[in-house]
Amino acid sequence: MLLTDNGVTTEVSNKGTGMQRALAMSIIQVYSEITNAENSKQLFFFVDEPETFLHPLAQDKLIEAFEKISKNSQVFITTHSPYLLKKYKSSNHFIKIFSSTGNKVTHGNAMNLFPFSPTWGEINYYAFGVCSVEFHNELFGYLQEKYNRTQLEKLLESDTPGNQLRKKINKLTNENAFDEYLVEKGFAQNIKYIRIQSDGKTCEQMKTLPMFIRNIIHHPENEHNKYIEEQLAQSTRKMIEIITN
Template sequence: MKISKLILENFKAFAETIVFDTNKPVVCLVGENNTGKTTVFKAINFLRSGVSKDKTIDDYKNVNHKDKHVSITIEIEGNLRESIENFSEAKYLPYIVDVGGTQKITLKRTSEEYSIQQGNKSVDINIKKITVYNSDTDQFENPTGFDKAINTLFEVVSIWSDMDASELMDFGSTKTLGKLLKDICSDFEASSNWSNFLDAHNVAFTTGEESLSKQSQGLVNDIEKSLCEFYGEATVSFDFQPPEPSSFIKLGNIIINDGVETSISEKGSGMQRAFALAVMKVYADFLIKHPSNSDLKKPLFFFIDEPEISLHPRAQKTLIESIITISRHQQVFITTHSPFLLKHFASDDICTYMTKKINQSAHAIAVETMRTFSFSPTLAEINYFTYEICSTDFHNELYGYISSITNKNNSKKLDSWLHEEHSVEKSKSWIRDNGNGNTNTNLLTLMSYIRHSIHHPENTYNQPYTEEEIHESTKKMIDIIKSDKFEVFLTN
């Protein structure tokens, strides 16, 4: 199950309508701080839950466009019929659309207020209601009970950079910890400990001499007497049935002892994040051990804000392996500043968006698929495409790759090929000491000039290349690698 599309309209930092195509197991958001990465996560929460109690709708609108409506739309793809039949109500099945063998459902929350004709009645649409697209009527509708059904139809697990412990401490059966505990509960219910507890509960509440049932008998008699006066002949009794094991689990707490033993809610955000990631790692292992578990068929989406924070490289590697495992079953969204993290995801399994501020508004640009080389992606390649860092490492990789594939093993041969096949001019003069106190000058392409400058920093006869020149040279080499003329070398 995947969120295949996400549309933000006038939402917080995003003044314009932004469309994210997210039909990949892993969705990554990169960019500088305060450019809207985490805002995308908050958009999902807004869609599911609406306006928080301590906020107004204006808090969700772009600061420069308070007069415009705000809305979030998501499209979900996957085995939706099975999910609705198992976890929701069958009356929502008509809202599933079959497109090319794929089941889709589209949800929207908007601040625009209007009325629609829904069946035989008029329904008001506003920010308090989540709507679902009806392809038959070509409109977004709010069927009875749908707002509540959404929260049972799919779950979201969020791990924020400024972690809130409340999500971690939820042992509900639909939450991550609750799912992990479910198998254990089945064994626990069959144990002698639970059987002994039921016996003790019966004595304490029902059959014992000092049981709550016997001690409350006077109260029962008074209520029964009054009931007969109001209603007629009737009897009253209190039945103290033992709760299900899940009721006790929901009351559980998480205690951490890192030198000071306290509830995790009293720990700092660093410890809370570490615990959340640890639970996620265990959940990944659980997925491996129980791939056919029916409880895993319910859509569950992970949103992890800057997972690399406070993790040393070995811990980052463990985290990456966990994300890869989870993404085979559940979709994972991450924000990150780490090229090391991005390097480990296969291109077919990840889509990446770079966020940036343009004219006081956040924008999101789909990052080009990083398949420049046969050995892609490299860290230098990731830095170029996702962080717009043009490095000497990437320039060297591009130059060496073109030389190797075309079998032009020196700059003279390569420059001739670049000039003949791609009209690259030999426009740069390279001065070289010939070893006897004299110099000679050769005309080179910009690519070879920069390559020589990188590899021969001891040569002080030549002017350093500029930032603009290395960007120009890098872009030109990428264009060459993607050209049909270069493709011939790759297929031969």
């Protein structure tokens, strides 16, 4: 196949890998536009790491092209790119995770922590072993929402008078109540968090690891606190245990 670039025509095999990938993506996109025509023959596409040398935005366009092709054909993709996987749809996509240790190859499909699984953070964690801020936020938010809902149901079923009921419901939004719940679930409340008060002064508070990290994530303007990657990983693992149990 010949390719003309800047007025010079050469064999595609003589072009750089990036140009070859760009050409392949263009062909796939063109094919995706015509593949839905009547009487189109079903094909099987096996594509190995299509994201190589592609900008994340180009990867978005590529997976959209594969999505069109998959309406009439079967597409198999091996990838290490979270940008491709973030387009996952449980209704018509299937993910299989493979890993190897020595000569042993294992596979699994464990991305079902949430009713809305898999999330991008979840995919990054299980497929690539990446502990992300996004996944920590998802775990924390999911646990907090479940805790709040359970406590609210208990309060509404009780005979608590109206004024006291309102006070108890308002307490549910207080981070201390949820932090106490995390203590009940096995976290130690042993990390010092330095909070900036409304008057600009600081105060020290003891928090669990998830709450400590959550506060740092949600308040980047507060530069008095820092966490390390191992703490993020530890907090993530423990919250997964709470959800799965």
